[in-house]
Amino acid sequence: MPKAWPPTDEVNPITGAFLTDPLVAGALAYINQAVPAKYLSIAPSKYTSPCVAAYPTAAAQTNCYWPFNLCTRNADVPGAFLADISSCPNANDWGITYDDGPISANGVSDTTALLTALKTANVKSTFFIVGSNGIQHPELVSAADQAGHQIAGHTWTHYPLTSLTNEQIVAEFRYTEAMIYQAIGKLPTMFRPPCGDIDDRVRAIASALGYRAVIWTNTRDDTAADVTTQTAAASQQIEATIKTWFTPQPGFVSLQHDIDDFTTKIGIDTLSAIAAAGASFPLKPQPVGTCVNLPFYHGNNTVAPAVSSSSSAAAAAASSASMAAASTAAAAVSSAAAAPATATVNVIASPTATPTSATSSSSSGSSSSSSSGSSPAPGAGTTVNVQSGASALGVQVAGLAAAGLVAAAGLL
Template sequence: MLPSLLAVAVLCCVACADSFQPDDLNNIVGEAMDLYRAHLDPNSKTPSLLPAENRTLASVNFDWAPTGSPPSYASWTMYFQQQQTYADLPVLTHCVDSTNVNVWGASFDDGPSENTHVVTDYFARKNMKATFWVIGSNVPAFPQALLDTFNAGHDIGIHTWTHAQLTDLSDDDIVSELVYGARAIYEVTGKMPKFFRPPYGEIDRRVRKIASSLGLEAVTWSHDTLDWSYVASGSTEQQVPDAFREWLQDGVTRAITLQHDIFEETVAAVPQSMDLLIDAGRTIVPLSTCLGIPSVFGNPTLEAFFASGLFENPYSGSPVPPPKHDGGGYSVGFVKGRKTVKAVRVDGPTKFDKSRSHFNGKRSNGAR
């Protein structure tokens, strides 16, 4: 079992401080994730949701997986620069309008972990699907958790390799974070993702342009539970359902909500929260249903990149141009709205840098 008390201790130290600087806030999630990874037990047995009917772990090999930040190569960036880009595609935050306005895109960040099965077991009982945004560097420790999630029919997307804030990285490093994140998912599922979620919800035009050159579109969220931020106070199972009650009272529909499947406390809040949605007539759906598309998998650009041999040998010479793909995006039915990013909430005295929207200390409700 993950020693989540250690992670709680880190959050408590921040929450109980008399004062701290904005830069400290910026590192809260990163520090928690570093501590989480430091205590991963690669030999931990993750309960299997389903037998691996279509995919097995027999051929999975993580010899390619870097430790820490992934290496980056100019040749990779040059390869993708030959592809047409769509920097002005909107960041997707809501489900599309449909005949069923009560669809609700439940999503879970930062796995896989030893706690992911709590979430997938719940949805198996309800015969519903959700979306899981995977940190690539967690996959080698818990490949079975990811495989079970995939075999159960949930949608899976890239959440980078190390949960790095992409807007602070160089072009080469952004490409590397996304390429390695995609490679981790492909290693286990045999499928190439075509959507990514930027860590902290931080994304700008440059990141969108680079990601689109990899055949990727960005998805964030409309409503944030802030579930991770209540772990230190022990109030997660109260605060998270309260957030859903508030949104339902406000008549929210077509939402994409953010939760996490890494901590024991955050997954414990899932059954009650999702039951509230179901009892209120909402239908929990994966991203593909949310966006009205056949699948979140299938990315010819990334598939061609890995077939080119540049991943294994980034110094192999002039890169072969990737095939063109239809990156026209979704121009109809999406609410672009204001930028919504992961907020930070801590107990006790706080000082917020108002210039950084993810330090607004509020739930990001978005537009209904």
């Protein structure tokens, strides 16, 4: 656990002594060893305002910057990053998610009320927790976990990740991760970048720390968080739009929020409509991890939650011990990264755009192959077949997810 928690105001990025805590320093050392320099050297964007970053247009396609043209990485690149999740692969599966909470308002249009509505509708979901909110309401994080919902990370400050330094990105993950572990005794495998602000630098750092990015299906954002004038009419309009989703269709991942009473009530009303439809409801709402058939958490999911912070000496010792294990893992990851490998990027077009595609290579090799859909994260000792020209390359990798998190955690 960290020596102290960063501020909870969500106004500024993490700075100062919070970046030198062993929790962050140990992980950063691992990142610098395990992640290829070509990704770590991608220049940060410029923060403009909450949820807005000025990203160089010339680099946006190359670095697969999602807000630019909804670019996603749809295949794992061993030694580099894990594929994004932006939809559910099976028809009518609905990855139902809530961002930015938890919040508490005496059980009225808050996370507690949302949990009640989920139970009434017999729906399990994914909660993407903002660390600075979770540390104020760990009991709500625990309640969601105990109810069977998936807990995942949404950073500490909700700052656009591409505008941060490598060190700050690591800190966003590590403090949020520590908060979640303290609340439920589990280490998530997934995160959602605030506002979908992600590029290959963020993907690579997140993957090395054990996280797969979850975006959302472009047309399945309820837009409630974008409303500036929160009126009953605005709520009714959004809820009417959500009900247009209630039809058989390809699997998708939605974006909803429990950040305030306005956004949370829309989520509650959505669940009430699902419950009212009963057995005739055509979709199957479920956690993202369930719809893509990937685990919610790393390692032992039954570890008892921590109730107090460990001393800085203990944290440093844990970090040092785990970093020793990282050396072997990082060497395997680096070896895998050196092998020729390519991944096809499918660019999901906006309604008015023409679909395009792009291919990225994890090495200097010029051959490429096409693939689509999310691939399971490579685990320790897993053989990953990577297409290189006409031949398939069997690569033994330590696994970014397993190696990164265990090596740099200092939590267990």
